[in-house]
Amino acid sequence: MDKPRYSVIVPVYNRPVEVEDLLGSLQKQTRKDFEVIIVEDGSTISCRAETEKYAGELDVHYFWKANEGRSIARNYGIERSQGEWLVFFDSDCVIPYDYFDNLSRALDQNPLDCYGGPDAAHESFSPVQKAINFAMTSFITTGGIRGGKISMEKFTPRSFNMGYRRKVYDEVGGFREMFSEDIDMSTRIRQAGYKIGLIAEAPVYHKRRVDFRKFFRQVHVFGMSRITLKLLYSDSLKLVHTLPALAVLIALACIVFAIVFSPWWLLPLAIYGLALIVCAAISTKSLKVTLLSLPAGVIQIVGYGTGFLRAWFGKILLRRGRDIQSEIEMRRGK
DSSP: OOOOSEEEEEEESSOHHHHHHHHHHHHTOSOOOEEEEEEEESOSSOOHHHHHTTTTTSOEEEEEEOOOOHHHHHHHHHHTOOOSEEEEEOTTEEOOTTHHHHHHHHHHHSOOSEEEOOEEOOTTSOHHHHHHHHHHHOHHHHTTTTTOSSOSSOOOOOTTEEEEEHHHHHHHOOOOSSTTHHHHHHHHHHHTTOOEEEOTTOOEEEOOOSSHHHHHHHHHHHHHHHHHHHHHSTTOOOHHHHHHHHHHHHHHHHHHHHHHTOGGGGHHHHHHHHHHHHHHHHHHOOHHHHHHHHHHHHHHHHHHHHHHHHHIIIIIISOOSOOHHHHHHTSSOO
């Protein structure tokens, strides 16, 4: 039997319903030259039954292992895969039916060694999920760094929708168990001289967090991990990464000045809030989602910004926990 062109590798932890949605979307693909590797990372709620349901319709393989983290689970899946391309989705993604058709066409026309695609909100998502998607993908909140048409930094593939050739893995190695492991992986691939690109025609529908509390925790960690990446790669910190932290400091200053001097100091915050609402209205075309996009956008900026400041203060200013490299190398990566 010929080897598949693509090996889809998905780490899973306690998400059987989402895995069924993911596999259902893969079953509907118009192009089927791929295998699916599901790696259950020590879940207490198994997705084995959901995987076996599609065994006759997909080339799907289920593995269970002790919990060690999503990066080690991905590497475990890579070691058991057969494809020329290693493709990574998160378990909370739904894949458009023409994803592999569009991906193959793009790779045939413009050969790459590593690619990434954008994410979007499916029409079936809840208003909160759609608002969070807007906050994570809009230029006005993140600078378009997650695969937008306009971006303030060089595109970096993310593990919810990325892939690279097996030869890249053979040279660069697997994911390292750390926060923002996908940015670390993309950086190592770029430093090795491989060609990386965005395939805008290959988006996924990414469910993300289902409430604002979980969303805040997620982006707070993203902000902290940016400092970890700075310690690993001295030139990796760009202006766009500091903007949420600067926004938090400016907002605090405006609030203090409004209390001490004049309420007019709140005007910059009001103008930004209005701009965010206008952008959300144009993008989402839904009043409810637009209204929810305002707190989602604030959470995105404040969560990331405070995480960045917290890590900068601890690891850069106080020089605590700076031995990042030795810690990572203890965890099955290169």
